[in-house]
Structure formats: C-alpha cells, structure tokens
Amino acid sequence: MSAHLDSAGLWTLAWRRLRADRIAMAALAVVAGFLLLVLLSGAGLIAADWEREVAVNYAPPTFLGADPGSRALAQAQLPRATPPNAFDPLAAELAELKAQVAATHRPREKRTTLPFGADKWGHDIVQKTIKGGQTSIVVGLVAALLAVTLGTLFGAVSGFHGGWVDDLFNWFYSVFTAIPAILMILAVAAVLQQKGVATIVLILGLTGWTGPYRLMRAEYIKHAAREYVMAADAIGASSLRRMFGHILPNVAHVALVQLSILTVGFIKAEVILSFLGFGVPVGTVSWGSMLNEAQNELILGKWWQMAAAAGAMATLVTAFSLFADALRDALDPKIK
Amino acid sequence: MSQHTDLLQVRNLRIAFRTGKTSTVEALKGVSFDLPSDATVALVGESGSGKSVASLAVMGLLPAQTTLIDPASSIRFAGRELLGLPANERRALCGKDIAMIFQEPMSSLNPVFTAGFQIGEVLRRHMGMNARAARLRTLELLAEVGIPDPATKIDAYPGQMSGGQQQRVMIAMAIACEPKLLIADEPTTALDVTIQQQIMALIARLQQARRMAVLFITHDLGLVAEIADRVIVMRHGEVREEGAAAQVFGAPRDAYTRALLHCRPRLDVRPLRLPVIDDYLAESTAPASASASAPELAQPQRVRGTTPGEQPLLVVNHLAKRFWLRDGLFRKRAFDAVQDVSFTLGRGKTLGVVGESGSGKTTVGLTLLRLHRASGGSALFEGRDLLALSEREYQPYKRRIQIIFQNPYASLNPRFTVGQILLEPMRIHRIGASDAERIGMARQLLARVGLPEAAYGRYPHEFSGGQRQRIAIARCLTLRPEILVCDESVSALDVSVQAQVLNLLQDLQDEYGMSYIFISHDLSVVKYISDQVMVMQAGRVVELADSDTLYRDPQHPYTRSLLAAIPKGG
Numbered sequence: 001m002s003a004h005l006d007s008a009g010l011w012t013l014a015w016r017r018l019r020a021d022r023i024a025m026a027a028l029a030v031v032a033g034f035l036l037l038v039l040l041s042g043a044g045l046i047a048a049d050w051e052r053e054v055a056v057n058y059a060p061p062t063f064l065g066a067d068p069g070s071r072a073l074a075q076a077q078l079p080r081a082t083p084p085n086a087f088d089p090l091a092a093e094l095a096e097l098k099a100q101v102a103a104t105h106r107p108r109e110k111r112t113t114l115p116f117g118a119d120k121w122g123h124d125i126v127q128k129t130i131k132g133g134q135t136s137i138v139v140g141l142v143a144a145l146l147a148v149t150l151g152t153l154f155g156a157v158s159g160f161h162g163g164w165v166d167d168l169f170n171w172f173y174s175v176f177t178a179i180p181a182i183l184m185i186l187a188v189a190a191v192l193q194q195k196g197v198a199t200i201v202l203i204l205g206l207t208g209w210t211g212p213y214r215l216m217r218a219e220y221i222k223h224a225a226r227e228y229v230m231a232a233d234a235i236g237a238s239s240l241r242r243m244f245g246h247i248l249p250n251v252a253h254v255a256l257v258q259l260s261i262l263t264v265g266f267i268k269a270e271v272i273l274s275f276l277g278f279g280v281p282v283g284t285v286s287w288g289s290m291l292n293e294a295q296n297e298l299i300l301g302k303w304w305q306m307a308a309a310a311g312a313m314a315t316l317v318t319a320f321s322l323f324a325d326a327l328r329d330a331l332d333p334k335i336k
Numbered sequence: 337m338s339q340h341t342d343l344l345q346v347r348n349l350r351i352a353f354r355t356g357k358t359s360t361v362e363a364l365k366g367v368s369f370d371l372p373s374d375a376t377v378a379l380v381g382e383s384g385s386g387k388s389v390a391s392l393a394v395m396g397l398l399p400a401q402t403t404l405i406d407p408a409s410s411i412r413f414a415g416r417e418l419l420g421l422p423a424n425e426r427r428a429l430c431g432k433d434i435a436m437i438f439q440e441p442m443s444s445l446n447p448v449f450t451a452g453f454q455i456g457e458v459l460r461r462h463m464g465m466n467a468r469a470a471r472l473r474t475l476e477l478l479a480e481v482g483i484p485d486p487a488t489k490i491d492a493y494p495g496q497m498s499g500g501q502q503q504r505v506m507i508a509m510a511i512a513c514e515p516k517l518l519i520a521d522e523p524t525t526a527l528d529v530t531i532q533q534q535i536m537a538l539i540a541r542l543q544q545a546r547r548m549a550v551l552f553i554t555h556d557l558g559l560v561a562e563i564a565d566r567v568i569v570m571r572h573g574e575v576r577e578e579g580a581a582a583q584v585f586g587a588p589r590d591a592y593t594r595a596l597l598h599c600r601p602r603l604d605v606r607p608l609r610l611p612v613i614d615d616y617l618a619e620s621t622a623p624a625s626a627s628a629s630a631p632e633l634a635q636p637q638r639v640r641g642t643t644p645g646e647q648p649l650l651v652v653n654h655l656a657k658r659f660w661l662r663d664g665l666f667r668k669r670a671f672d673a674v675q676d677v678s679f680t681l682g683r684g685k686t687l688g689v690v691g692e693s694g695s696g697k698t699t700v701g702l703t704l705l706r707l708h709r710a711s712g713g714s715a716l717f718e719g720r721d722l723l724a725l726s727e728r729e730y731q732p733y734k735r736r737i738q739i740i741f742q743n744p745y746a747s748l749n750p751r752f753t754v755g756q757i758l759l760e761p762m763r764i765h766r767i768g769a770s771d772a773e774r775i776g777m778a779r780q781l782l783a784r785v786g787l788p789e790a791a792y793g794r795y796p797h798e799f800s801g802g803q804r805q806r807i808a809i810a811r812c813l814t815l816r817p818e819i820l821v822c823d824e825s826v827s828a829l830d831v832s833v834q835a836q837v838l839n840l841l842q843d844l845q846d847e848y849g850m851s852y853i854f855i856s857h858d859l860s861v862v863k864y865i866s867d868q869v870m871v872m873q874a875g876r877v878v879e880l881a882d883s884d885t886l887y888r889d890p891q892h893p894y895t896r897s898l899l900a901a902i903p904k905g906g
Contacts, residue, residue, distance in 0.1 A: 230741070232760075236765060
C-alpha cells in the first residue's frame, strides 16, 4: 500500500482497467475523434459551408477519376459568346449587362472530382458527412440521456419503494411496451407534428426509457434490501438520500452502459426515422437523410454518398459498442 | 507410517495464482501431508490458509488458466501420480475414487431435478446401472445417510428439503460410487448447530462402516476433535503443525495451534479479555517469561449477570412481527416471524439472543430499530413506545439505538470512503459544529477502534473482514448510542479476528456504558459476552435467564439440545 492518505476509488480503478485494455482505448479514441468533429462543426469551424455547390452534380471521388461527360458539363456551363441577334431590340443593352456581370461576378469553375465525391447538387460529401454526423450524434446522445434519466428515475422510485408505487409503474411500463416500438414512435411523431431535431430527441427519449427502467428497477430492488442501505436507514438517512446518495453510485455503471447502448441504437433509429420521412426537416442534413437521398442515387450507380454515411455510422457504432462492452467489464465489480 | 498404507501423499505442493499479466500470489508454499486409507484427517486453517486450495488441487478443480503448480510438487493417489495425468483419466478417477462434498448444499444441488434423479444419474454414469437398479440403490443410499421416509423423499425436489437433508443427499451422491477418499470442504458451516452435530456423526459413521479415507476441511478446530484421527493445522499456505488428534488437542506444539484452541470463548471460564493470536505468536518469538506461557489462564475473570431491582433502559413487551407472503395471484399467507417476545435490557448490560436459522432472532433486532414495522407489542425507552412513534418523532432516537450487521462486506457502501462513511451520520444528526470538528472526531474514533489513521481516505474493499467490522463499529460510535444491536456481528469472522472484535466490544461497553443486544447462533460467544440470554425457537422465546444460570441449569429441552450440540473440542 502506498503512503498516500487517499486511495483510488472504484471509478479510478475502473479507468485503470480500461487503460490496460487496448481495444477499449482504440475505440475510445475513435469515439473521441467523432465527438471532436461534432464540436468543431457545431462551432462552425469546419463543414460550415457544406451547402455550397462546389462541384458538378454527382462528381465522383478523386480516386475514381472524373466522369468523361462531366468535363463537358463543366465546360458547357461556362458562358459562351452568343452570336448577335439582329432582331433583338435590347441586344445592345443585354450585351452590355452581360459584360458587366462577367466583369464583377465571374462564375467559378465547378470541380469535376472531390476527395469523396459530390451529391446531386454538387455538395462536398466529406463536409456533408461531418455535418450530418453532428445531427445524428447529438440526437443519439441527447435522446439516450433523456431515456436513461427517465428510466433511472422511474426505476429508482419503483424498485426502492415497492408496493403500489411499483405496481403503478409496472402497469405503465407494460402498457408502453405492449405497443410495437415503431408504431409508438410514429404515433408520437404524428402527435408532435413538428419536424425538427428537438422533436426527434423527444420521440426517441420518451419511447426509449423502458429498457433502462426495467434494469434499474431490478438493481434498486436488489440493493434496497442490502445491509449497507439498512445501515443507512438505521443512522437516519432519508429515503431520497438512500436512493440517490447510497444506491445510485453503486448502480450507476448499469445506467452508463445503457447510455452507450442506447446512443448507438438511437443513431440507428434516427436513420430509420429520416428514411421514413419523420426525421430531420429539409435543409438539415443527418446520416439518415443522406441514406434517404442515396436510395435514388444507387440506381444511377452513384454509391459514394451512401458509402460515406454508412461507413461513418458503422465506424462510430462499432467503436461505441466495443467501448461500451469494455466499460461494462471495467465497471463490473465482480470482475476484479 | 509406511509408504503402502497411505492412500494419498501430498509432497511439497506449491501453488500460485496468476492475478495479472506479471503478478502472481502464492497460495501454497510447499505443503506435504499423508492420508492413510482408513482414517479421518482434518485440515484446519483460517481464511487464506490455503486449505481449500489444497483440497481442490487433489480433485483437480483449480482453474487451469490461472493456476501455476510447481513442477516439483507431487500428489500421489493409491500409488499414481495425479499431477500431469491427462484430464480425462483424472476426471474418471476423481468422479469414482475421490468424491467431494461442499459447503453450500443448496447451491450444489440442481433445483429442477429430484434428489433421486440426481443420485441415480451418478450411479448410471459411473456404475453402469440401468434406471431400475439405480433407483433401488438410491433408496438404499438415502436410508444409509439417514433421510426419513426415503420412498417419498426420493421424488422430492431440493427446494422441498431442509438444509440438513440437502447435505445428506449430497453425501449420498458422494458415496454412491464407493469412493476410497471423501473430501468434505466445510460441510457443516452453513448449517445450524444441531444439524451440524448430526452431519458430523453421519460422516464419522460412514467412514467407519465403509473404511474409507476422509479429508475434512474446516476453519473450526474444535469441531473435529471428536472425529479426526490426525489434524493438520495450516496458516498462510504453510503447515504449522501436523500430528495425531490427541497430541494436537492435548499438547499442541505450535504457538498458532495453541492460539486457535484458546481464542474461542469457552463455556466454563470468562476471562476479562479473550486471548488473541498475537499473544501467542509474540510468545513464540520471545519465549522467556513464565506467565506468558498460558495467556488464557493468567487473567482475572469477568462477572456477568443481572441483579434484581435494576432500572431497565429498554422494556419490550409482547413484540410481534408478521410477514405477508404472496400466495398465488390474489391470496396472501401470514407468516409469524416473531411472536410474544418480552424482555428488559439494563443500562450497560448485554442481552444475548440465541437461536437457529428461522428462529426470528434477527427479526427481533430489525423490528426494534424499526427497519421492519412491528405488527404488535411495544418497546418502551425512557417511557416512550418507540414502535408507536411517527417517522419524524423517531428520528432523534435513531441516534440512540444503533446496529452492527453480520456481513462486514455488505454493510459498508463500497462507493464511500471510510471518512465519508463516518461523517454521514454526524452530518445527518448535526453532531459537531463544523465539518472540521467532525473530521477530527472521525479520526479519533478510527484510532479508538484500532485502525490506522491512513484508513480515513480509503475504501472499504481495501480492508479485511475484521477491519471492516471495526469501521462499522466506528460508524455506530459516531452517534454515541445507548443501545447497540449486534446482529451476528462476529459470525463471519475468523476465530482469531472474532476474539479481537469481541474484546473491542467489551472495552467499548466498559468505556461508554452501552447496552448490547447480541444476536448470534454461536452459544459459546453469547455465553461469554452476555449478562442475560434469551433462547428463541420458531419465533418464540423458550427460555430467558442469566447467562451463567442458563448454561449451568437449562430448563427447556430445546436449550439442552442446543447446549449438547456444541462441539466438545471448542
């Protein structure tokens, strides 16, 4: 034992165990990278001008080389001198105007290839993916936070008090889970009738609390009968103090793992919602709306938007899941 | 003892466990012993002594990935070297010639199969019997291990049997294949004293009838005095003493063995302080003084008992607790855990509460602290009925009545530092003017219960069982309670640690004048620490008397059977 007066708590020990796990650290680095992108794009430092049409329609990725037709297209869009029309009374003025416009507003030459291609309007796919990631990740995280908070609160009250309080919550839970999830989501979406990121967060959060509730309730039932909680009762600790001061730190790892699992689930759910048209409004981009657009592009053989959105999502989801797994192992007090 | 008669020879057994990539912990440091083919050998040691590791090594049940066995080690069974034997040969040998019974019969039996099916399975697999023959043999075996009415019990599920009967089924399963060696790993620790006595008698009878070897593993030296032929005492992975039972109990050579024999409270004497292990180990390093040779005798006796006319601190009348169990979907069934319990507790006195599991003794304690809601009766404390107060009215009384639980691993919040654990009750009851003052008080209390100052910032998982129980005691002391309920508070501790904690409790009682309600299944401990003893059976008080009177002259037959069940060596 070291000579320090204070020693490592279980969270510190869990962090140490996590540090020793190479896969977990790699996954954490990937997740942290995505979060950094979200922050930077949220602050407007990157991907702020994703809506600029910087390339020709469906410009392919650079490594494929430019489309032969698109070069002609790019050329075609350059203003050409039109032969004078003898019958146009305003021809002289028009020519003068055109000359003025050409002098001040020189049309930019559109690029024929981009690092990962362009979409139908010529938006840069890399920037669009980053911006879309911002929406998707924020939706996933905030909705998961809402669902886990609700589930923990309900589960704590229900499991700790038992009796009719527990019966009431269980009845509510049973009714909620008896409705198929996708119907539930669509019903809430229809009621809210407002497209927007906040709406999606509410839909997912309000329908997703059942899983964390079930687990937290079980944990609270288990811990409420433990001797340390009885000891806290004996020294006069109030029930709120026992529920959230004593028991919560001991079951927080369950909530944390739920949080990471739900985040992944909600990122995927947002994709489905957007795909069904209940997702983010027009003008906002998310991985889901990108995939939604991609279904028409695939027929034309323009696969890169789909690949970018799906690839980014798969990378994040895999890393997040691996991290959640490692987190669960590191936090499980039994494995020590 | 010649080489041929020894069924099992363990030589220089060194085992270490891998705990990390590079770190290992040594469990056995070169252990050697012999087991004759027709005898009972007891392997005795406290937790961490390596006794269970040794037995699991014989059975080949240690986890292969993390276990490192020294190549020079040897375990020979009937002339065959077991270490290095291919796994399938070893398994065939172990299932048939070596059998093992475990501590927890409840978790060793599969709850979804009948007892008869599980014994029959062993017979069909290992003895090649058909279903009919196996059933007949199972009936014989159940009768042999003393199961009443085997013809009915053969089709009973483990859940329909008592703990003692389950352990009998485990024993029947173990002897089904006529093993040459039976390893019993703490087979009675989870059982009540009267059942323990029956199981010990059964094992002794089977050993003699079948002329098999028995390796009996236990932490309780006193338990094996009657059945063991030889005794091996282990500590910290080493053999401290090995010898014939008569010699080990009569004239122990090793200081540690002597300590184990004397740390347990005895029924006939009540020294002021119990001797602890350090008294003996210090003596072995400095063997000069004459008085130190027997620390257990050099002490003045403590007088316990009540005198008539004492002013009682707590008067409990007709206490009752009824639980409602759900029976089916809508019905409920009443279960009376405690009925009509009445007693008085004097200031500075200890009331011992004794009973077997299910006697309601723990419920009495929890109900008095209002951790359970009483269903009848009263508890008068300074003339006020504690059980009739509202939550708000009762809050100040929580300061004055405290409890120490059985399991020191479960009663401390693992996420709190020792400092937080001690500060919380003081903050709730506004003891001390400021946090700085409270921290000072907490540190003083830590010193008082014998913990280092550095303990303040540490977490409970860094402490041993005995140290954790000291933390729990310190938490109660922050409130300066007048009544302390000790619910099996020393039962989970090793014998040597138990003596230290009992000494601490007595010192604190002398210092603060606290009254104890001391709940335990261990009659020797209760006799030692109590002024008055209350014996409970099936929720009722069967006898209540001064501690010395009760043990000298028990009135109720149940009390007599409890006293008779105490192992003679203890």
